[in-house]
Amino acid sequence: MSARVTKYEQVMTSIRQKILSGEYFVGSQLPSEPQLQKQYGVSRVTIRLAVDGLVKDGLVERVQGKGSFVQRPQRVSRLVRESSVESFSKVALASGFHPQTKVLKVERVVATAALQSKFNVDVTGLLHTVRLRFLDQDPIFLENNYYPLPRFATLGDYDLNGSLYEIFREHFGITSLDSDDTTLSVVTADVETAKLLQRSVGFPLFSMKTEIFDQNKKIVQYGEQLIVSDRYQFKI
Known part of the structure; x- marks a missing residue:
């Protein structure tokens, strides 16, 4: 077999x-x-x-x-049974799409108790980025990521419209990324999210929360992502 x-x-x-x-x-x-x-x-x-x-x-x-x-592809697929982290841009290109990114926010925030619990190290604060990801100009992925400070204090100095994983490799010495803790659920779009993703209020979205670690098992980011269900699919 x-x-x-x-x-x-x-x-x-x-x-x-x-x-x-x-x-x-x-x-x-x-x-x-x-x-x-x-x-x-x-x-x-x-x-x-x-x-x-x-x-x-x-x-x-x-x-x-x-x-x-x-036929022209309609969805991009992601494997969720493996711990290795896949680049959105790489997966999109391999599926026949043209990926694009729009940076909506880069800010330093205080680590709340809820966010602090996601990191296994003491942090002076967090760098919070919000990016909107596109497939062929169709917004499908609203990405909220938190990075521990001071380690990633200079992350915002780089072009975040491109691949974060390339930035990690070239400027932070990170050669591989893994995720051992990912939670996937289904939620519905509120007014603000529906506007950003150009869907109707109440549209079903995948909610993905994940912690990502480098090759030394040090946490790189905690992410909370909202993904449209009609253009993205997960393979178990």
């Missing part, structure tokens, strides 16, 4: 790359299952599982009696 799963993942990855590179362009029809079976030298079941995965990811649409067609 494990060998078949591995093979189907290889086939799915190969087809996905051909879609993202434009070899299979949006609106085009994928080769038939027998053609793909011959091309990859695998069983028809393996091909069907691979295409099923692409359908679930929103990259392919099956049309009854006609075949499978490449």
Whole structure:
């Protein structure tokens, strides 16, 4: 069973790359299952599982009696069964989207008792950043992050419109990030959040709270994120 799963993942990855590179362009029809079976030298079941995965990811649409067609992706997926932290920009690009970021706030705040409990070190305060993340100009991710001071006192000096993980690596000596404590729930958008995310009041949102640590098990950030449920999906 494990060998078949591995093979189907290889086939799915190969087809996905051909879609993202434009070899299979949006609106085009994928080769038939027998053609793909011959091309990859695998069983028809393996091909069907691979295409099923692409359908679930929103990259392919099956049309009854006609075949499978490449469609413009609608959602970005994130794995939640692993502790390693994935960059939003990297995941978005790998899914065929153009990610963008808008910084809404960078401020120093006092560590309340509730926030202080999230950090396993004494802090003089916290750097609080609020960023709005986009997929192809559609706002989908409202990001609230808190960073312990004085360690991250200079974080606000860098361009926070780009990848935070690149800044961590280049300027703070952080080579890897892990999250051992993530809580995921569903909430509804209030008036302010609905306006920022361009959804209706009461729209269902994923609420993700997570603590992120560096390679030395030192806390880097505590985050509270609100994510629209129609453009983002979590894989368990």
